[in-house]
Amino acid sequence: MKKQWLLATLFAMCVGGTAANAADKPIELTFSTYLPPAYEYVWKPIENFVETVHKRSDGKVKINVFHSGQLFDGYEELAALSRGDVDMVNMTGTYLSGTIPALNIFTLPFLFQDVAHLRRALEAGLMDEGITEELYADHDTVVLGIAPFDPYEFYSRQQPILSAEDIAGKVWATTGSMDARAIQLMGGSPTGMPSSELYLAFDRGVIDGTPRPLLTGIGRSLYEVTKHLSLANFGVDTSILAINRKKWEALPEDVQNLLREAAKQRDNEQFDRVAEFVKDAVKKFESKGVTVHTIKGEQLQAMRDKTAPAVKEWADQVPKGQQYLDLVNKTKAP
Known part of the structure; x- marks a missing residue:
């Protein structure tokens, strides 16, 4: 009886230790973008997005960023995200437009007056006319945020x-x-x-x-x-911050909320940086x-x-x- 009790105790300690280690292990996300750090008004908001997520999660969420096409080029990013080869991407709308023709709305000739006009249209729900749902349903992609390039x-x-x-x-x-x-x-x-x-x-x-x-x-x-x-x-053109649907749905709700908040911050920062960059x-x-x-x-x-x-x-x-x-x-x- 004593031997059985000892084995049971050791088993419980091992299981408990494994569970504790798993709980302590950070959530790691692989982020790919073909853009280089030299493209500062896109890169700096990404850097700040990653830093914000890390700080606000107290290190529980770790985002590993690969830039300059180290993993995939601009034309490959959506397919890579859909397959789950990467967890997150920062895609350029033009590169996706062959797969999702609705995204050509952003590069229709002379349609937007300026970047401020684009912002008003996005805030009025332009992506929600069908683009967001198509990415989700057909490409396992959840849109976290969208920001501009300069015209x-x-x-x-x-x-x-x-x-x-x-x-x-x-x-x-x-x-x-x-x-x-x-x-x-x-x-x-x-x-x-x-x-x-x-x-x-x-x-x-x-x-x-x-x-x-x-x-x-x-x-x-x-x-x-x-x-x-x-x-x-x-x-x-647009810069679309997105995450793989299955990865997204596996995340705790508080992490999802954190990613959305940080993504909104990224969008606002990039809009502001673009305005200054043009001048x-x-x-x-x-x-x-x-x-x-x-x-x-x-x-x-x-x-x-x-x-x-x-x-x-x-x-x-x-x-x-x-x-x-x-x-x-x-x-x-x-």
Whole structure:
């Protein structure tokens, strides 16, 4: 009897010790982003998001971040998250638009007035028209937050872009189907090209121009190989912070709440950083000898008119397409 009691006691101590160790072990999440730390207005909010989660959880949640495409590039991140190869990602909307056409809403030509307009549309529920549910139901992806890149503008190697006519007859490096279609409607020749290839393509005269955010121009030193930058708010891409659905549902409720709160903080910080970045970036391009132009008035409206078929085509193909557009129009500033 004494021997049995001793064995039972030892067993209980082992089980209890194992349970205590398991309780003490932090929740570890693997986070992947293809973006490098040099893309500061995206990277700093991610850093602060991770730090906030760690501090507020008293170290019970540990997020291991892999940047610069160490695990997956921008086009691979959604599939990797869906499979559960990583727990969290910070995806760029354009890279997902082939899989989820509704995400092209953010890069429809000249749709958003500026980043502030994008913010109003998001706060009014733009993602809830169907994008969030599609990511959840079809891709095992829970959206935690969404923030902007700075707007797409026109870089040109030799001649300034001041009107739709200046787009025509030139070769343009594009990122996705939507900006390619818009360039085509204005008479240009689009060719898909990642940002990593832009510098050499400009330097060798392979391309005449590209629509890209100012962040890309600074990060890829495009001021060394282009002479003109034309501001037009051509499109506003997004930075989507997301987590794998199964991982999410396995987390305690308090950790879920913490992640959502930290993600909201990340969104707000990135919006603020983008606004400041645009002011500084324009000055930097000018200091590097690039001539900066602003397309507005009749010339900007003419560009909208020429690219309007791309907006209609999108709305006709995407479920609730017109509802998305109505919400965007409703949130425009007077």
